[in-house]
Amino acid sequence: SLSDRLTATFKNLRGKGRLTEADVDATVREIRRALLDADVAVPVVREFTARVRERSLGAEVSGALNPSQQIVKIVNEELVEILGGETRRIRLAKTGPTIIMLAGLQGAGKTTLAGKLSKWLKAQGHSPILVACDLQRPNAVTQLQVVGKRAGVPVFAPHPGATSELEHPAGDPVAVARAGVEEARQKLHDVVIVDTAGRLGVDAEMMEQASQIRRAIVPNEVLFVIDAMIGQDAVNTAMAFDEGVNFTGIVLSKLDGDARGGAALSVASVTGKPVMFASTGEGLDDFELFHPDRMASRILDMGDVLTLIEQAEKNWDKDEAARMAKKFADQEDFTLDDFLAQMQQIRNMGSMKKMLMMMPGAQNIRQQLENFDEREIDRVEAIVRSMTPHERVAPKIINGSRRARIARGSGVHVSEVNGLLERFAQAQKMMKKMAQGGGMPGMPGMPG
Ligand code: GDP
């Protein structure tokens, strides 16, 4: 995964605390590969990585994150931004029914989406009606009727079995669309969902028809439905539909498959339109609001790493981190004061334990994590406070009589002082290792 590759790339850069051009380029290379793996269109990848590179080079150095984390954070922010920022809701009409038109290639999932969307809206107290304007395929109208029945939503169709008493202008999808909206008005439906025809590829006649329907009914939303598996064709298809029907939102279908969702980024990036919904199966309930942040991590394949970055940033005291980073860089010795400061950092990180458990490689320190007791930090603090400044920087001088004095001063047993000094020695070793690369700052204070 990208996470593993980035870890490898940065094995030697941890704790450097500065974004150099070489750091940025190495990471951007990995990001590029991850995006291509996720089937993001090549031109979109190119533009995207160029922007990330520029932003990363100009980025302020973060105390909380190592260089790769910092770049991944920028990448994630850019992804979320392109995918639509906050999840956007359907814009409801101020008066009369809200008109939602569906557009997209044949097989994209429009008719299925009509059912899902209507069921979902109905559950929220709306009273939707479906309008069957796909008159190209012989079974399209019947398919919508089946879907409507399953969703418990009426279907307006130019066909026997239609729910309307109005005259049905069979054969002309534009007239059907108009009549369907009129039906909704008359029967006081507050949402109309207009299903349209698609072709296997974009063609002028189909687009002209869709565009005529749009002009005839003036929808509040035109949703462009696109199969997440479409891959590199996403850009051309999306641009054709954007030009043809000027859609207002994107629905990504078939996200239940293997697709990492690169199409979402391609389409959103070239059209500037938000992704609003995700379809995740053939069932009517396999449907959800689209969450840009979740999709960003799916595209990046970063799992919980992004959560980790967020937590680390929130909790890490930046000044302390900067001080530690400088210490590493200067190869200074790790002292008992540092040890205590780190333990206190850990306490500040309330959910530290949970957070560390999510980290790749957490199994290696699982035992320590499970033994971790926050009250332990109070004892450590008491013990360290009973040491002289000189003892804190040169713990080697802490002999038997000093240990007894410290134990008395801090109200603990000598064995606890011994235990602390042992853990400190381990932490010191670990810090040396980390300073040479690998590992995450802020952990060595963990008692064993
Ligand atoms: P349309 O031609 O755009 O109306 O597409 P349909 O709604 O008829 O869907 C085409 C095929 O894809 C059907 O077999 C659907 O059951 C299937 N389908 C639609 N949405 C999804 C989805 O989110 N996941 C999966 N696995 N299949 C889907």
Ligand code: MG
């Ligand atoms: Mg259809």
